[in-house]
Amino acid sequence: MQKKEFDITGYKKIMARHLGDPEGESRVFFDALDFACNAHEGQWRKSGDAYINHPCNVARILVTEMEIRDPEILAAALLHDTVEDVEEVTSEIIGEHFGKNVEAIVDGCTKITHFFGDKQTFHKMVHRKIFSGAAARLEVMLVKLADRLHNLRTLKAMPRDRRQKVSDETLDIYAPMARVMGLFDLKRELYQLALKYKFPKQSNKVLAHIRNLENSP
Template identity: 45%
Template sequence: MTNPKYKKKLDDLLLISQKNLAHVDESLIRRAFEFGFNAHRHDMRASGELFFDHPYEVAKIVAKEIPLDDVSVAAALLHDVAEDTEYQIDDIRAEFGDTVADIVDGATKISDIFKSHEVTQAESYRKMLLSMVNDIRVMLIKFADRLHNMRTLEYLSPDKQKRLAKETLDIYAPFAHRFGLASIKWELEDLSFKYLYRDSYDAIARELKSRRRERETYIGKFSAPIEKRLREADFKFEISGRPKHFFSIYNKMLKRNKPLEEIYDLFAVRIILDTEDNNDCFAVYGIVSDIYIPNPERFKNYISVPKKNGYQSIHTTVVGPEGKMVEVQIRTRAMH
């Protein structure tokens, strides 16, 4: 790679891969990077950037935010080659072998389906996609592909923005949830919400921004007695607070038929325990319930009965200071 800008991008991708993946075949990633760069050298995105910036960003998501393996990083770098350039799957197979080629081929076929059909029955599409996929890495790369496309949606026309946002909300976000990719699901939902219901999105964004300092102060006040008790009990833990995701807040407003200022459980606190004993989560739940009054109807034991996607955690909602409802999630580092 002689282009200085893209040589740095390649070096960055290799560093991210080495940090997050169990095994890294640097030669494979280098070859895939150069092959993809050359294949897309004349292609541009709507943003005016070189098209290869997209597969590069998808590969970064695959290496860091999901993360998968070095084969998936290579396939992500090549995932649009057969669809958008003169090269065919056979060319990829000859250069990179069957596994990489089959993943790229699977991703290409999924793209073809969405190009040739209007999505009307979301569940039918999800079932059809699952039946097509022999390697789970195909779908995970498609999640990364859609996530980056949604992050850069502002460069498309309003009609395309709404079509892709609806498709994402109906197909990709629920699918990501099934695969246990909670953070990706939340971001896909919020980005879709932004383009489908812009006025509501902006109103929630303004409200949360205006109350950010108040929220951070409140979460600190809420967490302090919990932290004290956990330290006294010799737990090793990490505790953090965040506002609920925009789309989640919007759904609460609709479900309860209330304006934003009357929605109080906007906070979520997460307690992650450094322990190998799952029973410690229940001990911590006992401590939290001793400090704050829990709502028994909002208790969820996903440790004893995990979600279908394998997700494990204890969820509870308690009455915090000033009578505000706060959701608390308790899990081990391994569950996280």
């Protein structure tokens, strides 16, 4: 695996153009960026990308494709994997550094772990956690959708069984979530990418059939 570093300096410049002065209202975002870079240091994705590439791109999707400018939502996007993937980071630490709102969003994005049981029950628990968190915080849904979109865009590097699992979850939970929220362009890309990996040989035919159904009276 060839490792690829992430241009954090260039990323900061891009995000500053969207969010304004790093020492102003968007400071919580840039503080979270420094925290996430330190937390994920030495971690790599299957693609060879530095792990920080992922949360940074989740935040960028929120800004450039979903037009979200709230610094706390974007800070949570940067931090959404820290509690799950970094042993030293807890929800309480996130709250101490970035406030209770950011802590609550990150907690809503953190996966259920240490579950032992059948697949159907696990999916119900995941579904319940996502939507129970989202019931109080729409921000959780926004971060989860951007997270899922970036994971799908980079899914090629993952093993086949993982691609199938992510595709199933997307079709069952995330694409319908985007539709309910009125994010139709996002919904369309989620469906297209999920079907591409679930049915690699038939995805074009399946998508054409779906388009015909959508256009029928």
